[in-house]
Amino acid sequence: MPRFNTHKILGRFAAALAAVSLCAFAGMAQAEAAHETSAAKSWQTGLHRTDLVKRDLGVSDREVIQVRVDFEPGVAAPRHSHPGVEVAYVISGTFQYQLEGQPAVTLNAGDSLYIPEGTAHTATNIGTTAGSELATYIVKKDTPLVVLQK
Template identity: 35%
Template sequence: MITRRGFTACAICAAVSSAGFLATEAGAQPSPSGTSPIKRNTLSKTDVPGGNMIAILMTVDVPAGVDVPRHTHPGIESTYVLEGEAELYVQGQPDMKLMPSGAFQVPPEVPHGIRNVAKPMKLSITYIVDKDKPLLTLAPA
């Protein structure tokens, strides 16, 4: 569970229950089955002046063959692909092939996910999100 004190980064997030997962806690989140193969490393986080937002910078490793289910965030996700290949799907946009040096942004509360992870992926992700809301909410299929 994520709290204000420890940020368990959820990047292009794994199958995680959204209950109690606040944007201000860090660590590896378990999947409903108990553990997640996705590894997250929070590099920094800081309050955004003048509001209730937080900026979170992290790296995320997604193994080959692991799909990231449809989910949303309570703010903007900006991602840069360091390694690997997969397919990004964002509601209302055409699917996008992810490759090294590629980048994308997802607006607040827009369902998105990753599928067909052909090669292990390493991502650099920045979130600007409401710090009192869950960083991740699973979206209906």
């Protein structure tokens, strides 16, 4: 008649459970790393800018620039600032804006937001479909429009 060695069975069960847990943890870590890598790259392929207007304001050092920015779902613009003010108007979709030193704000189609000069911020399409914003800038001439921040 066979005898069961409880310690041996429990030891094997514990080893199997540890192996499964380790594999699951490693898989989650790989998936998270892949997600972070794709998220880091996604703004470069998931944002599409269409320049609409660029005009001198008649003031020696200022111009107005208007741009349509289309975001694929889940895409976030990197943290950045502008050498002047921005007024963002949501054409379609749902966006979350995070301005430095302020709580996050969620805007839907028809909502707008004023972003002061030099304020670091991000914009994320938190909706499940493509979203668009109309960005109007009043900025210093001959200065890069977007300054990436850390």
